[in-house]
Amino acid sequence: MKHLLPLQYIDAVAKAGSIRQAAETLAITSTALNRRILAMEDELGVPIFERLPRGVRLSTAGEILVHHIRSQLSDMERVKSQIADLAGERRGHVSIACSQAMLPYFLPEQVSSYRREHSAVTFSILLRDRAAAEQSLIDMSADLALVFEPVRMLEFHNLLTVRQSVHAVMTKDHPLAGESQLRLRDCLQYPLALPTAHYGVRHLLETAVRSISGTLQPVVESDSFEFLGQHALAENILAFQIPIGLPDAKLRPELVNRPIDIRDVPPGSIYVGQLRGRALSVAAARFANQMIETFVERYDCN
Amino acid sequence: MKHLLPLQYIDAVAKAGSIRQAAETLAITSTALNRRILAMEDELGVPIFERLPRGVRLSTAGEILVHHIRSQLSDMERVKSQIADLAGERRGHVSIACSQAMLPYFLPEQVSSYRREHSAVTFSILLRDRAAAEQSLIDMSADLALVFEPVRMLEFHNLLTVRQSVHAVMTKDHPLAGESQLRLRDCLQYPLALPTAHYGVRHLLETAVRSISGTLQPVVESDSFEFLGQHALAENILAFQIPIGLPDAKLRPELVNRPIDIRDVPPGSIYVGQLRGRALSVAAARFANQMIETFVERYDCN
DNA sequence: TCAGCCTGCTGCAATTATTGCATCGCTATA
């Protein structure tokens, strides 16, 4: 849409931090970009950017404006999606910010399933820790968020809550593999592989361990669950994951997962949500519905 | 704002019903306007307007788009208002759709009072019956609505409710002027001046009269309360009004108003509200607050 | 200290987009 090109330009400059860099990504000259921004500031009567020696930064007015711009851009996407929808086309784009556990199995399956019906719909899947996911909703870089144990939920409109208890993951040779359910204190006897502090699983474990006056002393710690899983497998140490992030037993027969007793580690929750007050595009709304249906028939929801 | 000129053009065409007429009001040639619309339709890939022999009409896609456009235009006004506000200026525009009773005393006083503090803020006061007022909120031609006995409230976010009982208005020579409170059946003995059917006061009276198996047979009926009042005065017949629309006794000593017993005619309510989900400009929000404060200290509110 | 680099900004010329005029074809109305 041509008329909101100036808005996209401002958004790009805000993101890039300098006019020349933004011009590069926009594939126009810095001259043109600079003049459009000067023109907008002139129309508005207030500077949008503060000029710094190494570029520009949003002024207070600019921050208000950029927030409005992002909302307009995403609104226009929604309108285009609605219009395409009533023309019988099922097209559009869905952007999702999610916790790591959704990445290996759940979302790929969901996206494929959806795209089998509506192949003109495209997706962005953004890995965001639980604080960053909400931020992505706020700055409209994501339409939907799937977050395990969100931090704060002020701008978050919850569509569905799914309870998930923490599971320990190990090889089938691990001494604990024989138990059907594990106690936390038993797990602590063995070497652990843990995600870094800002992940939900770690948070739940930390809280649980503190309540029995213990400490978590992981052998490996990483923000990459890919790494954690592979390493745990190689060294035969304990890792942790929630059910939605666990492979099917048939798919990975060498891996064993066992729930940890909920008396030790209370279950956390996955929240499916969107930005409060924001209207979803047709595609995003349909995809959210599909996910919610899957959750409802597969897990413990409310 | 120049970048949303194309949007304003589409809005204007939708309102005018023909490109040539819209071009007239926009002070441009029909050629230019026509081509902008063709360009927009081309970008969108879908016709915005249906071409009729006598002009154009919004297509389904166009209706979605125009609704979005109006929301964008009003959002931009809000953003400009916010930016002006943080620059220390108290400027902006407030548009209010209201029932007739607000016009003679309440709103003039409120607007003057507000403009004494913030003279850069401008106002539009639109007289709308209770159905049209909500429509004005929906199409964003009004920021706020003050409606007596609204019809439906789906899109309406209520900020305050003020109860108002119906009063009979007459000259001090009228036979009923001696009573401190009137019964409906006594009123019906005298000639009546009534507003037309879609006004709230008429609605309340009709309902009340039906419940005592009577009928309302007004001597004069008008949608102009100005006329009703003057005529009632001249012929010395009964008119009806709610307290907020009544002059101060000192101001119009020849007029007498007496409440009708609430057992006969239940009190109606003034609703102060805005469009559900819409953010108000700084000026509109402040003005709404001022009104609400006045209501709370002066009338029976909740 | 000073050269190198990156920044936003601006005058001028070329390019591109927009506008207005005249006119066409169409349809409902009188």
Place this chain on the structure above:
DNA sequence: TATAGCGATGCAATAATTGCAGCAGGCTGA
């Protein structure tokens, strides 16, 4: 059947946008 009003279009004039080259200013590292 004539007419008036409508949207669409070719063409020329006009206005806006862009790109190039070059400016001054501040940070960075030798």
